[in-house]
Amino acid sequence: MAGTGLADAAAWSNWAGNQHSRTAAVLRPSSVAEVAEQVRSAVEAGERIRPVGSGHSFTPVAVGDGRRMDLTRLAIDVRVDIDRRLVTVPAGMTLRELNVLLAGHRLALPNLGDVDAQTVAGAISTGTHGTGATHGGLATFVEALTLVTGTGEVLHCSAAEHPDVFDAARTALGTLGVLVEVTLRCVDAFVLRAHERPTSLGGVLADLPGLLDAHDHVEFFWFPYTTRAQLKTNDRVAVDDQPLPRWRSWFDDDFLANAVFAELCRLGRAMPTLAPRISALSAWALGERRYTGRSDAVFCSPRRVRFLEMEYALPREALAEALDALRRIIDGLPFKVLFPVEVRFTAADGIWLSHSHGRDSAYVALHQYVGMPYEPYFRAFEKVATGLGGRPHWGKLHWRDAGSLAPAYPRWHDFRRIRSHLDPQQTFTTPYLATLLG
Ligand SMILES: Cc1cc2nc3c(=O)[nH]c(=O)nc-3n(C[C@H](O)[C@H](O)[C@H](O)COP(=O)(O)OP(=O)(O)OC[C@H]3O[C@@H](n4cnc5c(N)ncnc54)[C@H](O)[C@@H]3O)c2cc1C
Numbered sequence: 001m002a003g004t005g006l007a008d009a010a011a012w013s014n015w016a017g018n019q020h021s022r023t024a025a026v027l028r029p030s031s032v033a034e035v036a037e038q039v040r041s042a043v044e045a046g047e048r049i050r051p052v053g054s055g056h057s058f059t060p061v062a063v064g065d066g067r068r069m070d071l072t073r074l075a076i077d078v079r080v081d082i083d084r085r086l087v088t089v090p091a092g093m094t095l096r097e098l099n100v101l102l103a104g105h106r107l108a109l110p111n112l113g114d115v116d117a118q119t120v121a122g123a124i125s126t127g128t129h130g131t132g133a134t135h136g137g138l139a140t141f142v143e144a145l146t147l148v149t150g151t152g153e154v155l156h157c158s159a160a161e162h163p164d165v166f167d168a169a170r171t172a173l174g175t176l177g178v179l180v181e182v183t184l185r186c187v188d189a190f191v192l193r194a195h196e197r198p199t200s201l202g203g204v205l206a207d208l209p210g211l212l213d214a215h216d217h218v219e220f221f222w223f224p225y226t227t228r229a230q231l232k233t234n235d236r237v238a239v240d241d242q243p244l245p246r247w248r249s250w251f252d253d254d255f256l257a258n259a260v261f262a263e264l265c266r267l268g269r270a271m272p273t274l275a276p277r278i279s280a281l282s283a284w285a286l287g288e289r290r291y292t293g294r295s296d297a298v299f300c301s302p303r304r305v306r307f308l309e310m311e312y313a314l315p316r317e318a319l320a321e322a323l324d325a326l327r328r329i330i331d332g333l334p335f336k337v338l339f340p341v342e343v344r345f346t347a348a349d350g351i352w353l354s355h356s357h358g359r360d361s362a363y364v365a366l367h368q369y370v371g372m373p374y375e376p377y378f379r380a381f382e383k384v385a386t387g388l389g390g391r392p393h394w395g396k397l398h399w400r401d402a403g404s405l406a407p408a409y410p411r412w413h414d415f416r417r418i419r420s421h422l423d424p425q426q427t428f429t430t431p432y433l434a435t436l437l438g
Pocket of ligand 1: 015016050051052053054055056057058061062071091092112113114115117118119120121122123124125126127128129130173174175177178179180303393394395396
């Protein structure tokens, strides 16, 4: 079942606990025909349907005001074409299940984000991404998909079949219909060597072009109130030659990255004046380490410290200016920021509502520990990011609406045309999505 904190089947909330909904009907179709039947029945009743994934979006994208559709019981045969490295899965499969499935066939996704709890449909629908200057987000790995539209039609699309629908539907926030099946282009399974090291923000920005050229995957964290940053690069290597000892990986990933950090956050929330020292301590505690492992195990790690997040995709050349403005914003806030700022990179793609549509991007993610004030912080950066041509992550907090977003997406009006065609009765709209997309 999607989401967390369920009191009963009708109640739903997201991972962060900041979005809730309640419904009179939870639909759990077990076949594509049943999805189509349930869509037609909702249309006849004049009711709306909201498909949900794992509830890992911070925005109300998965909050519905009609019937909620949970795809976890949808039975679709998994098909694996080893020679072409194509894998077809039910859209409601989680990335964690997918990674295990792929590993069993010696395949992998070319890139992943920080966690693997999301469903395939949920991840692609909001433009979920990892980092890598030459890698697109997860939706760029989609080779084909099957959608049940707002008329109950089952539509299969790819670059060759309904190419416009394909470009619109790979990232569509659940507004074109229910994704039931997704075919993903995979690569041979690979091992990554991770190298994490402390550095300075100035140093990492000065070296950035060289770092992006030299490494497959680059990201860094900047610690507010300090000049310190933690740089992480991941590169493909032939063998798993430096696995972290089990206890060490537990200590670093779980204990240090979650349990100790959770304590520090609680302390900082109770005594905000300590935040600058906590930030410096967090930067200091993360030393240098190198390790290798199966790609998905290196890309993804558990996140048990709850937070709220906003993330903006910026034209890559605007990154230094954005971070400079962000430093001034944080220093001027009437409250403190406990989480580091995360910076990642993606390559340009052609998906109409992708944050990286038509341009290489740098993503700047702001986090704040649950229960701490965040809105003035996020809003102040949103103003800067908007001025720099930024596009907000569809699954992470922001306050933009259709009027302000349309100029940021060259294919915005094409998307709206496809949407009116596929969902004429607006069965897949919600009040939030009406404001967001018009
Ligand atoms: C701890 C954490 C870590 C994260 N890390 C990253 C990261 O590294 N990179 C990144 O880019 N993002 C990240 N995110 C954001 C997350 O990847 C996205 O919000 C993603 O959409 C969540 O997927 P989900 O399965 O939970 O979908 P949900 O949040 O449940 O739904 C997302 C959207 O997909 C639609 N949808 C779901 N299923 C279907 C379907 N079958 N058909 C049509 N529409 C559907 C929903 O209606 C909704 O609009 C993170 C979020 C959290 C909480």
